[in-house]
Amino acid sequence: MDPVLAADLAALPDLLETTGRFAAHALGGLDARPVVSRPPVPGGELPDSGVGFDRALAEFARRWEPGFSGSAGPRYLGFVTGGATPASLAGDWLASAFDQNATTGVDSAAAELERETVRWLAGLFGLGDTHTGAFVTGATMSNFVGLALAREWLGERAGVSVAQSGVAALGPVAVLSGAPHSSTYKALAMLGLGRDSLRPVPTLPDREAVDPDALASALAALDGRPAVVVANAGTVNTVDFDDLRAIAALRERYPFWLHVDAAFGAFAALSPELAHLVAGLAEADSVCVDLHKWLNVPYDSAVQFTRRRDLQVKVFQNAAAYLGLPSAEPDFLHLTPENSRRLRALAAWFSLTAYGRAGHREIVERCVASARRLGDHIARTPALRLLAPVRLNVVCFTLAEEPTAQRVAQLCGRIAATGDTFLTPTVYNGQHALRAAFSNWRTGEADVDRAFAAIASACA
Secondary structure: HHHHHHHHHOHHHHHHHHHHHHHHHHHHOOOOOOOOOOOOOOOOOOOOOOOOOHHHHHHHHHHOOOOOOOOOOOOOOOOOOOOHHHHHHHHHOOOOOOOOOOOOOOOOOHHHHHHHHHHHHHHHHHHHHHHHHEEEEHHHHHHHHHHHHHHHHHHHOOOHHHHHHHHHOOOOOOOOOOOOOHHHHHHHHOOOOHHEEEEEEOOOOOOOOOOOHHHHHHHHHHOOOEEEEEEEOOOOOOOOOOOOOHHHHHOOOOOHHHHHEEEHHHHHOOOOOOHHOOOOHHOOEEEEEHHHHHHHHHHHHHEEEEHHHHHHHHHHOOOOOOOOOOOOOOOOHOOOOOOOOOOOOHHHHHHHHHHHHHHHHHHHHHHHHHHHHHHHHOOOOOOOOOOOOOOEEEEEEEEEOOOOOOHHHHHHHHHOOOOOEEEEEEEEEEEEEEEEEEEOOOOOHHHHHHHHHHHHHHHH
């Protein structure tokens, strides 16, 4: 064994304690850390001889740690970025320590822990026993899996197996959606269906929710040809929700696979006040939910659900003599794109066990209250203008006068330069805008007010 590696192995308990102290110091200093990053210190070449953990940590602290953003903290409002609850952080660390390949149940209980966690999550989102699922890396891969099953379902309707014969056996495909996330286009490209297969359907006036009548007309125009409908439960700009019940009811007249992108909108199900937004989610054939957003587990973590696990096995099975054939309870290597799989479920299991349904409901409701508070601040600010109601956890707004791309970008840069908060730009209804997304378990009223102060000062 390399002598430096042997020395680190001998000092492993101290190494882990040092790492724990370093991480605790970093997390404890989130309030003081600028929310956006600083440039890293230039480095050198890969050393021929290793320097050991202590010197590696010192080098990381000198060159790289100062350049990391405060994205784990309560005032990082860009994209839709959660943090990591204490229990999920510990669970993620243990996932690395035990280093299980969560792919089969032959040699470890890891697969069963994942199944239990998926069942808990299905119940949390109101899906129940009709949907099975698996952990994947993020919403993009969750959408990819759901649309891969939709592709196989289209083949089943045509009497072919796309997984066996290839996408050319399927012919042209119609994918219908009102305001799809960019990851849907990416998934269609990866699946060989093509970005051009997605046919935008008109949305309701001043909404991002699809017009059910327009969707019905688009389906009718297919003359009975099966299609894929991608419904949205929480759009990225304004967190708008398609009427899932109305969409599902259209299956009485038209054949289509219903995939619901509920990356973070699914968490509305946790709150009695908000659950109506995802009514009908259980009618979906496949569902995407991103966990490193509002469940507040470390990157990367998402889950996919489906009512057709048989199709999932057809698409993703990886039979080999040393792996075995899919059984009545398929191993995860037959259900996901990856064969080797990190035990992502452990972080979610820890957080769900530690804080339960009530704890995660409180996080969701507090984030929604935070978004409403910021929305109220902005509505009272003459220099700013809300572009949509605050429906859940995102505030979409712009400059009241001359909201050009350049002026909005300059405002975004000035806000980031304060170091107190971070927002991301967007375009909504043709308007250049900013969006603040609340999904961090730490965020409270004081953080909202501090973030707004940074926004207001950048407008001055």
